[in-house]
Amino acid sequence: MTNCVLCKDELKPEEGQLIWRGDDCRIILVNDSDLPGFCRVIWNRHAAEMTDLTYGEREHLMTLVFAVEEAVRHVMHPDKVNIAALGNMVPHIHWHVIPRFKDDAFYPGSAWSSRAQETPKSILESRKQKAQQLPAAIKAAIASLA
Template identity: 80%
Template sequence: MTNCVLCKDNLKPEEGKLIWRGDDCRVILVNHPDLPGFCRVIWHRHVAEMTDLSYGEREHIMTLVFAVEAAIRHVMHPDKVNIAALGNMVPHIHWHVIPRFKDDACFPGSAWSTRTQEPKESAIEVRRKKTQELPAAIKAAIANLA
């Protein structure tokens, strides 16, 4: 598919940072101003639905999603982690792995909900600093899968 934002490999800094790339998937640290630590696990091939993948491929991507979740929990210590695969805007398999905190802008709603509160900038800054540890933690979690 042409013009799919998830098919492209070159990210602009405002879009995020490539953390890990394997044969079938990659992990991106999303540059989200309100949700530091937000990651995406993206299937390389342009496929719209999980059932378009083989059983082994489904197992593979979910194993990566859970490794990313574990790394986020270890580094960020969130109150909750949201895992979502919507694909309504971009029909390309990708999973959102999002650390959530009771004081984040949309809590307890989804990351795409209307803001319900203004988080303290000092709390956001602490979380931004913690995200610097995420690439190494995610790479280590994935390496430990082998």
């Protein structure tokens, strides 16, 4: 598919940071000022639906999603982790792994809801500092899968 934003290998700094890349998937730490620790697990090859993948590919992808979730829980200590695969705007398989807190801007709605409240800047800054530990934690979680 042409012009798919998730098919491109280049990542602008304002979009986030590439944490890990394998033959089939890559993991991005999304640059989201309201939701520090938000990660995206992206299937490298363009495919719109999970059923476009083989059973083995699906298992591999979900193993990575769960490794990211585990690292996010360990590092960020969220009240909840949201895992979502929507693809309505970008029909390319990708999973969102989002640490959620009762005081985040969108709680209790989804990360794509209207703002419900303002998180104090000091709390957001603390979460941004924690999120800097995610690349190492995610790489370690993936390394432990081997």
